[in-house]
Amino acid sequence: MTDLDKKLPKAPRNETPTDVRFVRVPSIVERKLGADYVAPMRLDPRVLDQMQTTIKGLETRYGDALRAQVQTLLALVEPACGGDTEVRGRLYAIVHDMRGLAGTFGHPMVGRFANSLCNYIESAGTTAWSDDTIFHFHLDAIREALESPSADPAITLETLNALQKLIAASAAERRRLG
């Protein structure tokens, strides 16, 4: 067996090695530039600067959108916990969006609180909606983080830990009730 043979991935047991073929496909740069391409491709700091400027430019607009989303969420909690499944879907979609975007636009703690609430909804399933307390605590934390972005990170992390404990206690209670 050669060194190359040792490095190649093994075929699953139900396949014979002849079922597997290794193919080298030209990279996109090779396809686009052909012989003009000289590897390795170099990063251009100007491009990255431009991208970061773009994010900065979008931050203000996103901050406004985030504030509007928090107001919408506050209005959705009651009908969602009251049993409206369509509203539950809308509420989750907004929080999921926050989880993915807030950190990019300079609101990392908003993103982490949203992540905590998303994880709760995903893990608790339909029972998540039987009590609005966890939703309200998360939304209060999100609103606070949004309005005071320069708040002491230690305090904000403490809030996050408290929310985690609240979720754990809720999960334990659900298990106890079967």
Added chain:
Amino acid sequence: MMPVPTKADAAFFRKLTVLVVDDSPEMRRLLAALLESMGVEHVIEARDGLKGLDAFIEHKPDIIITDGAMQPMDGYEMTQRVRAAGAAEGANPDVPILMISGHIGRESVAHARDQGVTDYLPKPLSASVLYEAIVAAVSKPIHFIEKPGYRGPSPTRRLTARSADDSAA
């Protein structure tokens, strides 16, 4: 004289067509704006995997950037279908596919890898992580395996979610 390596600059990115598949309008807006600031002139947007497949056939993108969880078709199934498409009407089934997801656990990344995802980027997204992932995806030679029912990046390769720490910038 030594030849100068090619620069990943706006002049190069102008040649690319990029398909963005995400159910969040805000995320699509962010990605489109970032790609345009890189120099990409052809950004195609789709709001779920099914629409993404249509756009893949119609626009023959050079790279796909997709979300994971979407309805009715998610980014994992779309990736698997792109890889299985063959050269459908000139579209490139070997196209690099970058998945951006908030789920960075080992299971999610392994699932993405098994469907043929090229690289896995965590949310929240940073400019440097996106830029470096795109440059790596378009410039590295693509080594695929072909076996009954699967053609794509080796499912036994190591793939972890990129992090901001991976980035030099």
